[in-house]
Amino acid sequence: MSDSIRNIRTIAKREFGGYFASPVAFVFIVIFLLLAAFFTFMIAGFFERGEANLQTFFTWHPWLYLFLVPAVGMRLWSDERRLGTIELLLTMPVTAWQAIVGKFLAAWAVLALALALTFPVVITVNYLGHPDNGVILGGYIGSLLMAGAYLSISSMTSALTRNQVVSFILAVVLALFLILAGYPPVTGLLVQWASPWFVDGVAAVSMMTHFESIQKGVLDSRDVLYFLSIIVFSLFTTGVIVRAHRAG
Amino acid sequence: MIKVRNLKKNFGPKVAVNGVSFTVAKGEVLGFLGPNGAGKSTTMRMITGFIPPTDGEISVGGFDMLNDPIPAKRLIGYLPENAPSYGDMTVQGFLSFAAELRGLAGDARRQAVERAIEMCFLEAVRHQSIETLSKGFRHRTCFAQSIIHDPEVLILDEPTDGLDPNQKHEVRTLIRRMGEKKAIIFSTHILEEVEAVCSRAIIIDRGAIVANGTPAELKARSENAGAVVLRLASGAAAGVKSKIDGISAVERSVVVSESPLVVRAFPRKSGRGPEFARAVGEVALRERWAVEELHTEEGRLDEVFRDITLPDTGATKEEAQ
Known part of the structure; x- marks a missing residue:
């Protein structure tokens, strides 16, 4: 077990360094911060509302992540395959799942770093009023989990192809489906022809419903479990795909 | 050290490797010869555990590669075809990463990196990022990675590909020297390399072994041998x-x-x-x-090679001569 952890740490460290050796991490962090600020302050009117909470901040995260997370995750495996380094990595004494988890954690750390750098907004809201910081913490945890879920999906699509653009588009489409599944226009469309249990089922896989309840400050274990199960399922599928590719 | 028995690999309907068996002992350098697409790289990828065989057995140092891959992989150093590496890392960083994955830590890791840098003449570029290096240096960096843990088994897919004549000579000398204590398999298109380095050679054609022997034995199969x-x-x-x-x-x-x-x-x-x-x-x-x-006349390896593997090109023997 200690071997596994050491291997995962080694791979994660290299991957994390890789993000900062190229402009990917910097571009992601800067764009994320700019867009988050723009949506929060300009579009949602954080100041005009006069409410001491970060609702206007978190509301946009599912949409920001929709494009930005696949951009971070698309290189995870497609680059490895394009450059042939996957052959190097998987002939080392490491298992495929150690490599998958290590790479995933590195990319997740980049996302976590970007999210952590939004701390001025927390300071601002605390300076202006008396927000419930527990709710804000819940929002951050929910946002991080959601980013992880998007990222695991990107990891999966990235294992499918050596082409980063294809990997990016597939990830965006899958993530978009997970967002829209619970959106009223979509459920309304389904209600007309599908049975109610099916509509409920589709709505239950939606990111929005789960993220909304978390950002209201209700850290329900079911919502946490939802995001974790997407991560586990997607990483498991990544493993299946990586294996299948090796089998030719 | 390496035992391969009845190895088979199909890619869909295409048979890439069809029943290859051989063994390599410690102190042996086995040359893998064959036309392009004969199944050399596929065989090596199966031995290193990168792709699973359709059928057959692989054992490295007594460990079964299919059922117990991690201890088997520990014993192997591998230079894949085209010598891939992480271009954004420095030479030293990359070697250090490889050493860490090989379970080396602290002083042992630093020493392993120093030794590999020295053996592969990488001192001058150790702090450069790999993507800025020339092909020869990139190749040697990946080669250095394969010997970083002083493995008992070395598998090298075209180790001299893309090197200039001096570098080729250095790599050959290195392989021959290491071959005294290790079991080495390497593939090549250059026949003189086989004579210079190998203690034994295998010629593969269309997924099957068509010749197996010392370079002298193979040469003796040539038409002019003994004349x-x-x-x-x-x-x-x-x-x-x-x-x-x-x-x-x-x-x-x-x-x-x-x-x-x-x-x-x-x-x-x-x-x-x-x-x-x-x-x-x-x-x-x-x-x-x-x-x-x-x-x-001792006979010539290229004649033997052509005789055995010719039908693949579709040309007749007379045309080729």
């Missing part, structure tokens, strides 16, 4: 040929050129060996021919 070549300063071709044909051990002879007169004499099956050259020499002495050169 004696005689070069004379002067003399009549017809007369010399008839005298040579008259020797009891000679099966037939061929006049290769008239001026200078070069005759190649082929021995009978039973008559191979040093006595044959002596017999030809005695006739030359008796006839007082002006001999400039007399030698026994």
Whole structure:
């Protein structure tokens, strides 16, 4: 077990360094911060509302992540395959799942770093009023989990192809489906022809419903479990795909 | 150290490797020869555990690669074809990463990195990022990665590909030196490399082994192997040929050129060996021919290679010659 952890740490460290050796991490962090600020302050009117909470901040995260997370995750495996380094990595004494988890954690750390750098907004809201910081913490945890879920999906699509653009588009489409599944226009469309249990089922896989309840400050274990199960399922599928590719 | 039994690999309907079996012991350097697409790389990828075989057994140092891959992989150092590496890392960073994955830590890791840098002549570029390096340096960086943990088994897919003649020489010397204590498999297109480095060679064609032996044994399979070549300063071709044909051990002879007169004499099956050259020499002495050169041909690997693997190109033997 200690071997596994050491291997995962080694791979994660290299991957994390890789993000900062190229402009990917910097571009992601800067764009994320700019867009988050723009949506929060300009579009949602954080100041005009006069409410001491970060609702206007978190509301946009599912949409920001929709494009930005696949951009971070698309290189995870497609680059490895394009450059042939996957052959190097998987002939080392490491298992495929150690490599998958290590790479995933590195990319997740980049996302976590970007999210952590939004701390001025927390300071601002605390300076202006008396927000419930527990709710804000819940929002951050929910946002991080959601980013992880998007990222695991990107990891999966990235294992499918050596082409980063294809990997990016597939990830965006899958993530978009997970967002829209619970959106009223979509459920309304389904209600007309599908049975109610099916509509409920589709709505239950939606990111929005789960993220909304978390950002209201209700850290329900079911919502946490939802995001974790997407991560586990997607990483498991990544493993299946990586294996299948090796089998030719 | 390496045991491969009845290895098979299909990619869909295409049979890439079809029943390959061989063993490599410690202290052996096995050369893998074969035309492009013969299954060399696929075989190596299966031995290193990168792709699973369709059928067959692979054992490395007593560990089964299919059921117990991690301890087997620990013993192997692998240089994949085209020598991939992480371009954004520095040479030293990359080697350190490889050493860490190999379970080396602290001082042991630093020493391993230093040793690999020294052995592969990478001192000058150790702090450069790999993507800025020339092909030769990139290749040697990946090679350094494969020997970082001083493995007992080395598997090298075209280790001299893309290197200049000096670098090729260095790598060959390195392989030969390491081959004294390790089990090494390497693939190549360069036949002289096999003679220079290998203790044994295997020729693979269309997924199957078509020849397996020491370079000398393989060369002996060549048509001209064991023939004696005689070069004379002067003399009549017809007369010399008839005298040579008259020797009891000679099966037939061929006049290769008239001026200078070069005759190649082929021995009978039973008559191979040093006595044959002596017999030809005695006739030359008796006839007082002006001999400039007399030698026994060892045979040539490229002839054997072409003979065995020719049908793949679709050309006939005459065309190829």
